[in-house]
Amino acid sequence: MTKPQPFDIEKYLHVVQSFHGYAAPGVIIGGFMVNYAKSKIQEGVLFKAICETPACLPDAIQLLTPCTIGNDRLKIFNFGRYALSLYDKEKGDGFRVFLLPQKIDEKSEIKNWFFKLKSKPEQNTNLLLAQIKEAGEKLCGIHPICVRPEFLKKQKRGEIIICPCCREAYPAEDGEVCRGCQVESPYIIPDTLENPILEFNALKSHGVY
Numbered sequence: 231m232t233k234p235q236p237f238d239i240e241k242y243l244h245v246v247q248s249f250h251g252y253a254a255p256g257v258i259i260g261g262f263m264v265n266y267a268k269s270k271i272q273e274g275v276l277f278k279a280i281c282e283t284p285a286c287l288p289d290a291i292q293l294l295t296p297c298t299i300g301n302d303r304l305k306i307f308n309f310g311r312y313a314l315s316l317y318d319k320e321k322g323d324g325f326r327v328f329l330l331p332q333k334i335d336e337k338s339e340i341k342n343w344f345f346k347l348k349s350k351p352e353q354n355t356n357l358l359l360a361q362i363k364e365a366g367e368k369l370c371g372i373h374p375i376c377v378r379p380e381f382l383k384k385q386k387r388g389e390i391i392i393c394p395c396c397r398e399a400y401p402a403e404d405g406e407v408c409r410g411c412q413v414e415s416p417y418i419i420p421d422t423l424e425n426p427i428l429e430f431n432a433l434k435s436h437g438v439y
């Protein structure tokens with residue numbers, strides 16, 4: 231096991247500000263959580279991360295470990311829990327760190343923030359950050375985990391083909407059109423642009439596809 235690294239919170243605060251945009255309480259508390267999990271991983275082990283919320287915590291993982299969404303070593307499962315796991319990429323064993331509500335002081339600003347008892351403008355940000363720095367990993371629980379074998383398997387990428395709807399490339403195994411065209415699109419396409427989706431639907435209604 232690696233020696234628990236002293237967590238340089240001031241240096242971390244600085245990095246969070248430039249990466250996340252501001253010293254968000256969730257990313258700060260997340261820093262302690264990631265550091266705690268990291269201290270349990272043996273030196274030299276290539277590890278991956280699972281994050282159980284899309285809010286704030288993924289940035290702490292990306293800042294303090296080599297696991298990022300882009301290199302596929304960080305997976306987000308939106309369970310709505312403030313928790314993360316680091317685990318051996320090959321064997322799947324590792325540790326899960328989570329926030330323990332019973333360790334949060336009843337009268338603290340951390341409680342008001344975490345349980346959304348106060349709106350953001352009502353929160354005392356300086357007090358909140360001071361309390362987080364003071365409490366650190368004492369707010370966390372930890373337990374060993376083992377990731378299911380099916381999650382450890384490397385996903386093979388199959389054939390890439392052109393979507394008849396948007397005319398962009400996508401994996402053939404996704405179906406007759408790309409996933410972007412299968413689900414409700416987040417975009418409003420200006421009328422002045424050629425609209426391949428409408429064109430495809432028109433062709434489909436004529437039995438072309």
Ligand code: ZN
Pocket residue numbers: 393394395396397398407408409410411
């Ligand atoms: Zn498409």
